[in-house]
Amino acid sequence: VYAASTRLFMAFNDFRTEVDKTHGQEYLNIALIDNTITDAVSPLGAALASYAHKYPHIHLRIHTLPPDEIEERVSQGRLDAGFIPMHGESPGLLYKHVHTERNQLYCSKGHRWFAGDPPKDLADGTDFEPRHVSHGYKHTPLEKAANFGLSRDATAFSVEGIALLIMTGAYLGFLPAHYASLWVERGEMRVIHPDRYFFDAEIVAVYQRA
Numbered sequence: 001v002y003a004a005s006t007r008l009f010m011a012f013n014d015f016r017t018e019v020d021k022t023h024g025q026e027y028l029n030i031a032l033i034d035n036t037i038t039d040a041v042s043p044l045g046a047a048l049a050s051y052a053h054k055y056p057h058i059h060l061r062i063h064t065l066p067p068d069e070i071e072e073r074v075s076q077g078r079l080d081a082g083f084i085p086m087h088g089e090s091p092g093l094l095y096k097h098v099h100t101e102r103n104q105l106y107c108s109k110g111h112r113w114f115a116g117d118p119p120k121d122l123a124d125g126t127d128f129e130p131r132h133v134s135h136g137y138k139h140t141p142l143e144k145a146a147n148f149g150l151s152r153d154a155t156a157f158s159v160e161g162i163a164l165l166i167m168t169g170a171y172l173g174f175l176p177a178h179y180a181s182l183w184v185e186r187g188e189m190r191v192i193h194p195d196r197y198f199f200d201a202e203i204v205a206v207y208q209r210a
Contacts, residue, residue, distance in 0.1 A: 010077030028055075031063040031070040031082040035159040039178045042099055042203070044083060066137040066157060074206050085201040095204040102177045105148075105197035106189045110169020118192050122149055122172075133165040133173040148197055174199070 028051075036042060052060065063070075063079070070082035071090060089095060107113050113130075122130055133154040154171055156162045162173045163180070166189065174197075183189035 006076045013077045025059055026057065027059045027061055029061045029063070029079045031065045031073065031079050033067055033070070033084060033159075034064050035176070035179050036083070038182070039099075039101060039176065041178075042101075044098065068137050071206060074208060077208065081205055081207040083203060083205055086204045092209055093206050094209055095206050098203045098205055101201045101203055103174045103199050103201055104177050104180070104194050105172055105192045106166055106175050106180050106183075107172050107192060108167045108169050108183070108189050109187065110167075111172070113172075113192065114169075114190055120193060120196065122192075122197070131171045133162050133171040135162065135174075176201075 032044070036044065048060070051058075065073070065082075067082075067084040067087065070079065070084050071093070073079040074082050075090060075093060083098060085101070086095060086097075107118075109115075130150070131153040132150040133156055134150075134152050136155040136157040150172070154165055156165060156173075159175060159179055163175060163183070165171045166173045166175070167183070172192065177191075180189055180191070184191065
């Protein structure tokens with residue numbers, strides 16, 4: 001049923017594309033993960049500017065979705081391409097490296113470690129066990145955080161959701177450094193041992209082999 005549904009979605013997309021062409025309109029459907037605009041090292045903005053200049057007749061449709069859903073829609077032919085953190089490969093799809101995104105561990109000024117000195121080992125059995133908010137989709141810092149001894153005490157399905165829970169002062173959480181820099185500069189967040197608690201997400205373009 002899934003395979004038949006995928007073929008149906010692809011056929012519908014092809015039909016829509018052909019009908020659009022008869023009206024002189026073509027579309028490019030792409031999807032991004034949330035809160036990528038603050039990433040100064042991402043080449044995506046320049047690429048879109050170049051594309052819009054070269055192909056002014058193409059109507060761009062940009063969606064913001066979780067990585068799992070982006071990959072699924074690309075596989076079904078409902079999206080032409082997506083930009084996601086690499087977490088594995090699905091059959092029939094190609095993945096092309098775009099850039100690398102540094103993610104670090106943060107707390108807010110309401111947290112007891114904001115003005116103090118967090119232990120180097122957050123799981124060293126001290127009298128305070130930190131609460132951690134993780135991503136709720138496949139690309140999740142939980143997989144990385146498991147090596148740091150952090151538990152899963154809350155779940156958010158967007159970067160903004162993680163930031164919101166960090167700002168409560170009750171949770172630690174991993175955020176892209178470019179995204180968290182605004183609150184760090186305001187003195188509302190601090191990074192915790194950036195030389196130890198971090199991971200680099202490989203951002204890739206994903207599209208069908210066909």
